[in-house]
Structures are given as C-alpha cells and as structure tokens.
Amino acid sequence: GQQLNQSPQSMFIQEGEDVSMNCTSSSIFNTWLWYKQEPGEGPVLLIALYKAGELTSNGRLTAQFGITRKDSFLNISASIPSDVGIYFCAGLNPPSEAGNMLTFGGGTRLMVKP
Amino acid sequence: DAMVIQNPRYQVTQFGKPVTLSCSQTLNHNVMYWYQQKSSQAPKLLFHYYDKDFNNEADTPDNFQSRRPNTSFCFLDIRSPGLGDAAMYLCATSRDSGRRNQPQHFGDGTRLSIL
Numbered sequence: 001g002q003q004l005n006q007s008p009q010s011m012f013i014q015e016g017e018d019v020s021m022n023c024t025s026s027s028i029f030n031t032w033l034w035y036k037q038e039p040g041e042g043p044v045l046l047i048a049l050y051k052a053g054e055l056t057s058n059g060r061l062t063a064q065f066g067i068t069r070k071d072s073f074l075n076i077s078a079s080i081p082s083d084v085g086i087y088f089c090a091g092l093n094p095p096s097e098a099g100n101m102l103t104f105g106g107g108t109r110l111m112v113k114p
Numbered sequence: 115d116a117m118v119i120q121n122p123r124y125q126v127t128q129f130g131k132p133v134t135l136s137c138s139q140t141l142n143h144n145v146m147y148w149y150q151q152k153s154s155q156a157p158k159l160l161f162h163y164y165d166k167d168f169n170n171e172a173d174t175p176d177n178f179q180s181r182r183p184n185t186s187f188c189f190l191d192i193r194s195p196g197l198g199d200a201a202m203y204l205c206a207t208s209r210d211s212g213r214r215n216q217p218q219h220f221g222d223g224t225r226l227s228i229l
Contacts (some may be wrong), residue, residue, distance in 0.1 A: 031215035042118075042204050042220035043157070050215070088156060092215040102218055104156035 006105030019076040021108040028069035029091030038085040117141050118221035126227045135190040135224045137205030146188040149204040200228045
C-alpha cells in the first residue's frame with residue numbers, strides 16, 4: 001500500500017527559529033493535507049493543497065504541493081512556544097464511492113524552547 | 115463551536131467489559147470515520163461509513179463494531195476490550211461529493227483505558 005515518509009521525526013528548536021518538515025511518497029496523491037495535533041486533542045487541519053506546485057500560506061505557516069505530486073513540505077516561520085505539537089502530513093486519494101481515504105505520515109514532533 | 119464532538123473524552127473500562135464511544139457532528143457530512151491512535155503514532159483507520167454503507171478495514175479486529183443510526187451520530191462498540199485496545203479513538207468526518215477531495219475533520223478523541 002501507499003506509504004508516506006515524514007521527516008524529521010522530531011525537532012527541538014529555539015523560539016524564533018524557522019522550521020521545515022517534509023513528506024515524500026512512493027506514489028502520487030491528488031491532495032496533500034497538513035494537520036497539527038496537541039497532547040490530548042484531535043488533529044486540526046492547518047493547510048490543504050489541491051494542485052501540483054501549489055504554494056499556500058496560513059499565517060506563519062507555508063506549505064507546498066510538490067510538482068511530481070509525490071511530496072510536500074511545511075514551513076513554520078518565527079516559531080513560538082504554542083507551535084509545540086505533532087505535525088502530520090496526509091495524502092488523499094481521488095474521490096471514490098468508498099469516500100476519501102487518508103494516508104498519514106509518521107508525524108514530526110516539534111518542541112520549542114522559550 | 116465544536117463541529118465533531120466525541121463523548122466521553124476519557125473512558126475507563128474493565129478488561130472484557132463492553133464499551134461504547136460516541137461521536138456526533140454538526141457539519142452534515144456524509145462520511146464518518148473511526149481511527150485508533152496509539153502513543154506517538156499516526157491514526158490508524160478502523161472503518162468508515164459512506165452515508166449508510168459500512169466499510170471495514172481488512173485488519174480491523176472483529177472485536178470492534180460500529181453503528182450509524184443517522185447522519186449526525188456514529189458509535190464505536192468494543193465488545194470485549196483487551197489491554198492492547200487502550201488508545202485514543204478519533205472520529206472524523208468529510209463531505210464526499212465525488213468531485214473533489216475534501217479534508218477530514220477530527221474530533222478531540224476519547225482516551226480509553228483498560229483496567
């Protein structure tokens with residue numbers, strides 16, 4: 001089946017630093033999603049990417065859908081302590097009668113030192 | 115403003131004692147999902163409902179079952195919980211119009227502990 005390789009697995013950075021994480025896949029996706037999950041909470045959608053090459057921003061977050069449709073990256077600029085959490089990339093397969101199935105990356109655990 | 119609501123947030127049950135987790139949504143989405151998430155891992159899909167049609171993942175144990183009595187509600191039943199079933203259980207919803215991929219929206223989960 002499809003697998004997403006997400007890196008790095010964890011990052012420990014100083015407040016104010018920029019952060020970059022990425023996901024690669026052995027096969028293509030039509031949609032890439034980035035979620036953030038804080039302890040004891042469910043994943044929250046940060047950014048959705050629908051077209052190859054698309055670059056989308058949400059505040060200090062920027063994500064791109066790779067031109068080959070097999071990769072995506074997420075950047076966080078000027079990190080702050082509340083950015084702490086686990087960030088998951090996820091690929092969506094084309095719509096089908098069975099609904100939209102997500103394939104998750106393994107997650108990037110971000111820790112920010114004030 | 116919670117749109118996918120899971121109850122309870124924390125559930126403790128005894129080994130082998132049936133337990134039911136609930137999920138409701140105000141989004142009027144036609145697809146609902148149940149995931150199991152263990153510590154430091156990505157969510158793992160157990161099954162989903164496309165409208166009233168139930169779809170089970172091949173590796174979901176028979177111990178797990180689900181009911182969707184209407185569009186807004188979905189339940190996860192664990193018939194005989196074992197210690198390995200202790201996890202966070204996440205409910206998610208999406209709108210599948212067949213024209214474009216729509217992201218899934220997650221609830222805050224129910225953390226299940228087994229004594």
